[in-house]
Structure formats: C-alpha cells, structure tokens
Amino acid sequence: MKKTGFIFDLDGVIVDTAKYHYLAWKNLADELGIDFTEEDNEKFKGVSRKRCLELLLEMGNISVSQVQFDAWLEEKNEDYLKYISNMDESEILPDVTKVLGYLKEKGIPMALGSASKNAVSILEKVELMSYFDAIVDGTQVTKAKPDPEVFLIAAKKMGVEPVNCVVFEDALAGIEAANTAGMESIGIGDVKILSDADHGFNNFTEIDLGFLNDLILLLKSKN
Ligand code: BG6
Ligand code: MG
Numbered sequence: 001m002k003k004t005g006f007i008f009d010l011d012g013v014i015v016d017t018a019k020y021h022y023l024a025w026k027n028l029a030d031e032l033g034i035d036f037t038e039e040d041n042e043k044f045k046g047v048s049r050k051r052c053l054e055l056l057l058e059m060g061n062i063s064v065s066q067v068q069f070d071a072w073l074e075e076k077n078e079d080y081l082k083y084i085s086n087m088d089e090s091e092i093l094p095d096v097t098k099v100l101g102y103l104k105e106k107g108i109p110m111a112l113g114s115a116s117k118n119a120v121s122i123l124e125k126v127e128l129m130s131y132f133d134a135i136v137d138g139t140q141v142t143k144a145k146p147d148p149e150v151f152l153i154a155a156k157k158m159g160v161e162p163v164n165c166v167v168f169e170d171a172l173a174g175i176e177a178a179n180t181a182g183m184e185s186i187g188i189g190d191v192k193i194l195s196d197a198d199h200g201f202n203n204f205t206e207i208d209l210g211f212l213n214d215l216i217l218l219l220k221s222k223n
Contacts, residue, residue, distance in 0.1 A: 001221070002219070003109070004219040005111060005154070005158040005164065006166055006168075007110075007155070007168070009174050010114035012045060012170035013169060014128065018041075021045075027079055029059075029060075036056070045170060046146075047115065053076065081118070087125045094204060095204035096204050101131075102212060108216065109134075110131055111135070111155075119138065133158055134154055148178070148181035163183070163222045164220070164222055166184040166215060167185050169185065169194075172193065175196050184218070184219060185198045188200075188201055188202075188204070
C-alpha cells in the first residue's frame with residue numbers, strides 16, 4: 001500500500017475568491033473598454049496573473065509597453081487586495097473544513113497547489129494554514145497551469161508519488177494540469193465545464209466520507 005497525498009487548489013475550491021478575481025479583472029477591462037463576461041473569466045481561472053493580463057489584452061487587441069503592462073498588473077492586484085482585505089473564516093466554502101479535518105485526523109498528507117501569489121496571506125486570513133504539510137503557490141512555480149509543475153512540486157514536498165495523489169480543482173487549466181501529472185482529478189463546480197475530471201461535484205457538501213475513504217483506498221493501490 002502506497003502513501004497518498006491530497007492536493008487542493010485555493011481560489012474557488014477552498015475559498016470563494018474566484019468572484020473577487022473576476023470583479024478586479026472586470027474593473028480593469030471596463031477601464032480599457034474591453035467587454036469581459038463571467039464566461040470569459042472561466043479561461044482566467046487557475047491561470048497566473050501575468051497570463052490573465054495577456055489574455056485580456058489579446059481580447060482587446062491592445063499591445064502595450066512592459067512598463068504599462070506591469071502597472072496594470074499592479075492595479076489589478078491592488079484592487080483584488082481591497083476585495084479580500086476583510087476576509088475571514090466565513091468565506092471558507094461549505095464543508096471544506098469538514099473534509100480537511102477528516103483527512104488530518106486520518107494522518108493523510110495535504111498540500112496547497114495554487115497559482116496565486118496571495119495564497120499564504122489568504123490561508124492566514126481564513127486560519128487554515130495548520131492543515132497543510134506543504135504549500136506551493138504562484139511565488140514558487142515557473143510554469144503556470146495547465147503545466148503540471150505546481151502539483152508535481154506539491155507531491156515531491158509531501159514525499160508522495162504523483163500517481164498516488166489527488167487534486168481538487170475548480171479550473172479547466174487545473175484539471176488539465178492534474179491529468180497531465182498522472183494524478184486523480186476532482187472537479188469542483190460545473191460538471192459540464194469540468195468534464196475532463198475523473199470525478200465531479202458541485203461543491204464539498206456533495207462529498208461524503210465514504211467517497212473519501214474509497215478514494216484513499218484507490219490511491220493507495222495505484223502503482
Ligand atoms: C488562481 C486564480 O488561483 O490564481 C486565478 O484562479 C488567478 O484567477 C491566479 O489569476 C493568480 O492569482 P494572484 O493572487 O497571484 O493574482
Ligand atoms: Mg481555482
């Protein structure tokens with residue numbers, strides 16, 4: 001039986017920050033005269049801040065100097081930080097703590113695998129740092145999701161083989177990254193959008209302990 005590891009994305013999986021990323025990008029898009037919908041925002045989920053701005057500027061056919069590009073990156077982040085400044089435990093998504101608590105009790109290693117450079121500050125705000133044995137965030141990766149780098153580093157930090165890991169993700173790019181890493185993928189959100197995931201749930205309230213136990217057994221048996 002192999003050692004297993006559970007990897008969680010942050011934004012849109014553990015906390016409902018996906019809506020704040022959307023609002024901050026929407027504000028910048030409005031300022032630049034670019035039409036930006038929630039549907040467009042799906043492509044921004046899981047994707048690094050820099051890549052998101054590149055996508056936005058492509059949508060508006062805008063090319064800019066490096067200085068202006070960096071200024072808009074900063075502006076978006078400042079705006080986002082305002083939205084999350086008062087965040088607390090009440091913004092943890094329903095039943096996330098139940099799942100994290102159960103796995104902790106069972107001694108299963110857990111890691112965060114997020115593209116965000118704000119991940120540690122958010123985990124501190126919502127007081128979830130103590131659950132994680134390893135944190136991999138946007139400050140540690142060179143290749144953004146859908147590249148599997150973030151999850152492969154997380155597996156390594158936990159001392160678990162990728163094939164014995166599972167990833168919880170709300171982003172298309174994240175499911176692709178987990179699948180490429182050879183990990184079991186669990187889509188959290190619209191199952192139609194995340195149809196490439198091995199399992200899909202609208203949210204954590206649909207995940208029962210029986211499912212988690214079966215998942216642990218499945219992961220332990222994989223070579
Ligand atoms: C991901 C979000 O978790 O982090 C993306 O899904 C976001 O929407 C990315 O762009 C980078 O986040 P940050 O906090 O570094 O701007
Ligand atoms: Mg996410």
